[in-house]
Amino acid sequence: MGVKLIVEKVTKRFGGVVALNRVSINVPSSLVVGLIGPNGSGKTTLFNVVTGYYTPDEGRVLIEGSGRVVDITGWNPNRISRLGVARTFQIPRLIPSLTVLENMLLFYDYGSCASITCSLRRKWVDVEEAAVARAMSILREFGLESIAHKRPAELSAGHLKLVETLRGLMSDAKLFMLDEPFAGVESWMARKLTDTIRKINREKGSTFVVIEHRITELLEGVDYVYVLHNGSLLAEGKPDEAVSDERVIKAYLGK
Amino acid sequence: MIDVLGFLITLTTYIGIYLVLSLTLTLEVSSGITNFGKVAFYGLGAYTGALIGTYLPLAITGSRASPFDVNGIQLLYTISKSNPVLDLSVFLLSLAAGFAVSALFGLLLTYPIHRVGSALVGFTLLSTGEVLRLFYLNTEPLGESKGFMGIPNPFAWLPQARGAEALYLIIVWCFVGLTYFIVSRIMNSPLGRILKGMRDDELVALYAGWPTPLIKSKVLALTSGLTGVAGVLWAYYFTSINPNMFTPSLTFNIWAMVILGGIDSIVGGVLGTVLLASVDYAARFVIPFIGTTLVTPDYLRWIIVGLVMLVVLLKKPEGLAPRRGGVSKL
Numbered sequence: 001m002g003v004k005l006i007v008e009k010v011t012k013r014f015g016g017v018v019a020l021n022r023v024s025i026n027v028p029s030s031l032v033v034g035l036i037g038p039n040g041s042g043k044t045t046l047f048n049v050v051t052g053y054y055t056p057d058e059g060r061v062l063i064e065g066s067g068r069v070v071d072i073t074g075w076n077p078n079r080i081s082r083l084g085v086a087r088t089f090q091i092p093r094l095i096p097s098l099t100v101l102e103n104m105l106l107f108y109d110y111g112s113c114a115s116i117t118c119s120l121r122r123k124w125v126d127v128e129e130a131a132v133a134r135a136m137s138i139l140r141e142f143g144l145e146s147i148a149h150k151r152p153a154e155l156s157a158g159h160l161k162l163v164e165t166l167r168g169l170m171s172d173a174k175l176f177m178l179d180e181p182f183a184g185v186e187s188w189m190a191r192k193l194t195d196t197i198r199k200i201n202r203e204k205g206s207t208f209v210v211i212e213h214r215i216t217e218l219l220e221g222v223d224y225v226y227v228l229h230n231g232s233l234l235a236e237g238k239p240d241e242a243v244s245d246e247r248v249i250k251a252y253l254g255k
Numbered sequence: 256m257i258d259v260l261g262f263l264i265t266l267t268t269y270i271g272i273y274l275v276l277s278l279t280l281t282l283e284v285s286s287g288i289t290n291f292g293k294v295a296f297y298g299l300g301a302y303t304g305a306l307i308g309t310y311l312p313l314a315i316t317g318s319r320a321s322p323f324d325v326n327g328i329q330l331l332y333t334i335s336k337s338n339p340v341l342d343l344s345v346f347l348l349s350l351a352a353g354f355a356v357s358a359l360f361g362l363l364l365t366y367p368i369h370r371v372g373s374a375l376v377g378f379t380l381l382s383t384g385e386v387l388r389l390f391y392l393n394t395e396p397l398g399e400s401k402g403f404m405g406i407p408n409p410f411a412w413l414p415q416a417r418g419a420e421a422l423y424l425i426i427v428w429c430f431v432g433l434t435y436f437i438v439s440r441i442m443n444s445p446l447g448r449i450l451k452g453m454r455d456d457e458l459v460a461l462y463a464g465w466p467t468p469l470i471k472s473k474v475l476a477l478t479s480g481l482t483g484v485a486g487v488l489w490a491y492y493f494t495s496i497n498p499n500m501f502t503p504s505l506t507f508n509i510w511a512m513v514i515l516g517g518i519d520s521i522v523g524g525v526l527g528t529v530l531l532a533s534v535d536y537a538a539r540f541v542i543p544f545i546g547t548t549l550v551t552p553d554y555l556r557w558i559i560v561g562l563v564m565l566v567v568l569l570k571k572p573e574g575l576a577p578r579r580g581g582v583s584k585l
């Protein structure tokens with residue numbers, strides 16, 4: 001099942017720069033939505049606020065799932081992640097010294113088996129086995145078995161983005177926030193990414209928020225679009241409505 | 256006649272104590288903790304041990320002598336000779352206290368800093384080591400610049416001095432074994448992978464759901480506890496300690512051992528330690544025979560150690576380069 005993401009009048013300032021200005025969005029559960037906007041419009045900042053990297057100066061962030069609303073404003077990223085929110089980064093971040101498989105395992109919830117005492121008593125063997133099985137089955141399902149033992153430095157941009165997305169499945173993420181998953185990715189790989197997003201969305205019901213600033217790349221893949229401009233929500237709606245909005249066209253053409 | 260066996264026992268004791276320090280540093284480095292304050296925890300352990308080892312026997316036997324004057328030191332020696340139970344108990348208590356004090360200190364000192372930003376930890380620990388040294392230097396109940404001199408040998412009651420030395424060596428190496436066990440178990444576990452992830456890119460580890468500040472502080476508490484034990488072992492081995500033994504150069508010596516062997520590798524760290532500690536100790540042993548007055552023995556030792564590092568790292572530079580990654584832009 002997916003979760004609903006509610007952002008309520010969030011403001012985030014950096015000194016004089018207002019990166020987000022009373023932004024409110026309401027992403028229904030199990031939907032794939034796009035977040036578009038020109039460079040510097042505040043898209044990544046919104047992700048950083050939702051995932052706990054920044055605390056908003058004003059406003060709230062709420063997650064609603066299985067009939068429960070949780071106010072996650074001010075939570076640390078690790079807690080938000082454990083709640084089922086996964087994110088990717090504009091420039092992919094995998095652990096360079098770990099293989100793809102190990103990078104996936106890092107996102108598995110080992111619970112108390114990650115404690116010092118458990119490590120000393122080597123009580124983690126069964127859990128580790130389950131984690132590896134899970135990671136391998138995910139990689140297999142998306143045709144990535146062959147790169148399981150490669151290190152990030154050996155991967156293409158597309159593969160990095162793909163692995164970064166899939167590692168969210170290790171922790172049963174219910175909300176995926178993908179920051180420019182198509183940037184620098186060859187078109188066949190971009191298609192694979194879109195298929196992956198759709199597949200996860202269909203089979204698990206996960207909610208997706210996908211950032212892209214090149215509108216056309218994204219539009220076919222999403223159900224709904226939010227447009228940010230200068231830190232404010234400029235428009236929202238069905239993809240074709242959003243792009244034909246006059247204000248949006250203006251913002252993209254610059255002025 | 257040179258006492259070869261005595262030399263070997265001393266050397267291996269010395270190496271053993273250094274191994275506890277370098278093994279724990281290997282775990283710290285592989286967790287992304289830049290501990291520039293090893294000596295802080297080492298000194299804390301040593302002083303905790305010395306404090307217990309001197310004040311406690313005097314108090315228990317009802318003596319009012321100070322552990323810093325001749326009477327007190329003499330009395331401590333007599334007690335250790337004649338009361339094995341007390342002598343050993345004091346030692347064991349010191350080990351436990353040395354662990355606890357250093358561990359707690361590490362946890363409480365670094366948790367708030369790890370939350371703010373890990374980059375600050377190295378410098379905080381570095382300066383903490385110096386602050387502690389100045390504290391020892393200026394605190395009367397800690398013997399000020401002279402330090403403690405009457406720390407009882409835990410096996411002083413044995414009729415044979417050689418036997419006492421050998422037993423002590425075994426104890427030291429038991430702790431080396433324990434430390435090795437702990438460090439390798441952790442590094443080769445899922446937790447070890449999390450620590451590695453934390454070192455390479457703390458933000459990713461955080462986003463993977465791990466409370467990295469807490470994990471780092473817990474690891475540091477454990478390694479610092481063991482470092483404290485090394486300090487206790489040193490204090491009871493040497494039977495006297497003073498603030499001069501706990502300068503930052505000790506920390507960098509241990510870093511040199513770990514870097515020399517290759518960061519990330521337990522075996523490498525062990526090799527680096529054995530090599531550098533041996534060179535260092537041999538230099539300590541040999542230099543007085545040369546009788547040079549041009550440079551002080553300490554400097555000569557440092558030059559030799561530096562040369563060894565230079566040669567080894569020129570031949571095997573991979574020891575020097577930990578894999579680091581991570582992109583700063585989000």
Ligand SMILES: Nc1ncnc2c1ncn2[C@@H]1O[C@H](COP(=O)(O)OP(=O)(O)OP(=O)(O)O)[C@@H](O)[C@H]1O
Binds near residue numbers: 017039040042090
């Ligand atoms: N840590 C920060 N400190 C200061 N200013 C920041 C910080 N992070 C973002 N900003 C500013 O906030 C504004 C929004 O930046 P953000 O990265 O969210 O934009 P974006 O929509 O993701 O742009 P892009 O398409 O280039 O990724 C920009 O003006 C940026 O310079």
Ligand SMILES: [Mg+2]
Binds near residue numbers: 043
């Ligand atoms: Mg961005």
